[in-house]
Amino acid sequence: MNFFYKLKSLALVNISKLNLKTFIKSKNYKKKDIKNFEDQILSKNSFHQKFSQLDKKIYNNYFDQKIPALGVVIEYSLHEDEIDSSCLYFEKFLGWHLFNISPNSSRIEKLKTLRPKSINFNLELSDTEKKENSTTLKLLFKKIQTDNIDLLLLNTNKNVLNILKSLHDSDIKPTVICIKNYETDSDSILTILNNLDYKLTEEIYDSSVYVQNYAINKYICKANKQKSINSSIKPKVNIISNIFQNSNYIDSFFNQIKTLHQNNFKLETVYISTNGPKVTNEKLLKQINEAPFKVEISFDPEIDIDEFQMLERSHKWSMICNKSIFKSLSTFSDFTIFLEADLTYPPDVIDYLVEANVDVVAPVINVGSSFYDSWGYRNLNGEKISDIEFFKIDNWQAQDNREYLKELSSVGSFLSIKTSFLEKSIRLPIGYEDGMLVGLCLGIKNFNGKIYCRKDICVTHPTSYWRNQLFNTKIYLISKDRNNRLQKELVLEIDLPGFQDVYIKPQLKNVTKTILTHYYISISESKRRSNVYCFDSKSSAKNHYESSLKTKTKNEISNLFLY
Incomplete structure (x- = not known):
């Protein structure tokens, strides 16, 4: 200028x-x-110069998408010589409704002349109405007769803490609060406003700006979204997961969350969905009650599905997750983490995901030396990724961590999402092929969001914990020769997973990949082809036996399944 x-x-x-x-x-x-x-x-005139810029900065950073002429600004100041102060821009260029509050009658008289469009009150703000011409913010808002305050500016070195405390009793709270930094207890101010669900977002000149948590993503303009939040204020994170009450990895799930570093974030609430209608597992109940973080439990919908039909299973999974999303939005968070409960991950993994500060980001997930989630992770053409080489890093000396981000069309299993997208009602659609978390990512892309995998972070699918989910059962095995003639009948003892958790295609010594809609699982024994018929109950096995197997085997089968 x-x-x-x-x-x-x-x-x-x-x-x-x-x-x-x-x-x-x-x-x-x-x-x-x-x-x-x-x-x-x-x-x-340093004060005037700073504030002639401050008001514009506040508008650009927090209200540039607000419809002009609808904003409401309240300024409280004691000083007679600061008439232009911090809200002239809102009045002169935007036509917002301005209210000047001051116990200094001389200042009010000057304002009536110099700021004729403003409404001026000769009042002192406090936490009570003990003195004449004093009032609280709650009563002031009532006097103004508005149910929405966009901006409150406090330019005073007196009684700031008491003024802010009066907000506790008010149903109306300003979206943005700007406080001039005098010789005041800034830590106490921060504590009060944090308890009122405000976040310190930045310092502009000699003033601190606080924003209501719900409005962070709604109001902050595009230019300001790339700014890092004040280092003393950590982004808030909610975690969503699903766990069965009879799972053997309950302790592992909770212990891993307990050990999270939380260097770059603050854990708010862990939302867990489980099979209900109430928590009966003593181990799960103990972990919930003793957790050093807030845990919210919801129960899976009681709907009957064919567990062998992946479309029906995906429908139920989506319902479970969407119910948890709805609950999680009752607690403010900057990021929402979705994670499969049986994964093993380092204690700093969420720190790195939050540090990336992108719309959606997930780590690489391995099982052994292979890539694990070959269903959810898809390239920009929508093709499934199965080769771990896709995530190879050529330069481990990158100066900027963004070089480790690989853009994809979808991710799964363990991912961080900016909660603002969930506030737009983006949810998991039903459907196996392009539904669930894949569909959620596609929905975010429709809102111009971007999906990334952070290649320098690795999460492991813990085969040991996975196998602990398995139960031992006796399975009737029918061996046939190449001409499909019965060779022998035998009973094998094989570990199979609980059917409520996952379907697998087992071999005699190891586990390979997930089946889709088969009623039986094929395995190989030597050179012969064999069929193992898998069911989740004795009755369903016997029913299938009566209708199909009995006529083929010509033998009576007793005790098909022993759980």
């Missing part, structure tokens, strides 16, 4: 630019003299 416009912005001159130049020229002022004069003016 050149000298003339700086003078104009300070309201120190009321002449045209041409006349000012003529005046300077007639006095033979040199550029050096003008610069000295300019510095003197700005030093003497």
